[in-house]
Amino acid sequence: xxxxxxxxxATLSGTATLVLGGCAGGSLPPPPRWVRMPTDAxxxxxxxxxxxxxxxxLMAPVxxxxxxxxxxxxxPQGAAGLQGLGGARWAEPLRDAVPRLLRQDxxxxxxxxxxxxxxxxxxxxxxxxxxxxxxxxxxxxxxGVTLAxxxxxxxxxxxxRPSVFDARFDTLAGGSDADSxxxxxxxxxxxxxxxxxxxxxGG
Numbered sequence: 685x686x687x688x689x690x691x692x693x694a695t696l697s698g699t700a701t702l703v704l705g706g707c708a709g710g711s712l713p714p715p716p717r718w719v720r721m722p723t724d725a726x727x728x729x730x731x732x733x734x735x736x737x738x739x740x741x742l743m744a745p746v747x748x749x750x751x752x753x754x755x756x757x758x759x760p761q762g763a764a765g766l767q768g769l770g771g772a773r774w775a776e777p778l779r780d781a782v783p784r785l786l787r788q789d790x791x792x793x794x795x796x797x798x799x800x801x802x803x804x805x806x807x808x809x810x811x812x813x814x815x816x817x818x819x820x821x822x823x824x825x826x827x828g829v830t831l832a833x834x835x836x837x838x839x840x841x842x843x844x845r846p847s848v849f850d851a852r853f854d855t856l857a858g859g860s861d862a863d864s865x866x867x868x869x870x871x872x873x874x875x876x877x878x879x880x881x882x883x884x885x886g887g
Contacts, residue, residue, distance in 0.1 A: 714771040716771045718773050719757065721776075723788070725874035733794060733884075736793075736795055736884055740794060740813060741800065741811070742815070743801075745779065746779075746782050749817070749818065749819065749820065752820060755773045755775075755777065756772075757772040757865065760822060760824050769862055778820070782817070785870070789873060790881075794884070810840055811839060811840065815834075819852070820869070827856060829871075830855075831855065832851070833852075835849050849880075849883045851879050855871045
C-alpha cells in the first residue's frame with residue numbers, strides 16, 4: 685500500500701510539473717490595444733450650406749453589418765475570411781461611434797442641428813434621415829476602408845415622397861497599421877456626410 689501511494693504521488697507530481705512547464709513555456713497573447721476614431725476627420729470638411737433648412741432628425745439605429753458588432757478591428761484573410769489585427773480593439777463600439785460621428789459631421793455640413801432620439805421637448809422634425817451601411821470594411825492588403833451605404837430622406841410633413849440614395853467608395857489609408865486604418869474609417873464617415881449633403885441639395 686505505501687508503494688502504491690508513493691507511485692500515485694509521483695505520477696501526480698510529474699503531471700503537475702508538465703502542466704506548469706507547458707504554461708511557462710507558452711507565449712501569452714499581447715494585451716489589447718484600444719483604438720478609437722478621432723472626433724475630427726483629417727482633410728477638408730464639407731462647408732456648411734445655407735441652403736439646408738428644416739428641423740432634421742437622424743433616425744436610430746444606423747444599421748451596420750452584423751460582423752462589425754464586436755470590438756475587434758477586423759481585416760481580410762484569404763478569399764472570404766476575417767481576422768483580428770493584432771491586439772487592436774475598438775474602445776467604443778462602432779454601433780455607438782458611427783451614429784455619433786455622423787451626426788456631428790452632418791451638423792457641420794448642413795449648418796443646422798441634427799437631432800436624434802430622444803427628442804427634446806418641443807422639437808418636431810420636418811425632415812428625417814435614415815442610414816443603413818452595408819459595408820464598412822478594411823480593404824484587401826489593408827490598403828484602406830470600403831464604405832457602402834443607403835440613405836433615405838423623408839419629409840415628415842408629407843410634402844414629397846421619400847428619396848433613396850446609394851453610395852460605395854474606398855478611402856485609402858496612409859499605411860496598413862491600426863492607426864492608419866482607424867483614421868481611414870474616420871475619413872470615410874466624413875466623406876459619407878459630404879455625399880449626403882449633396883443629395884439633400886439635389887446635386
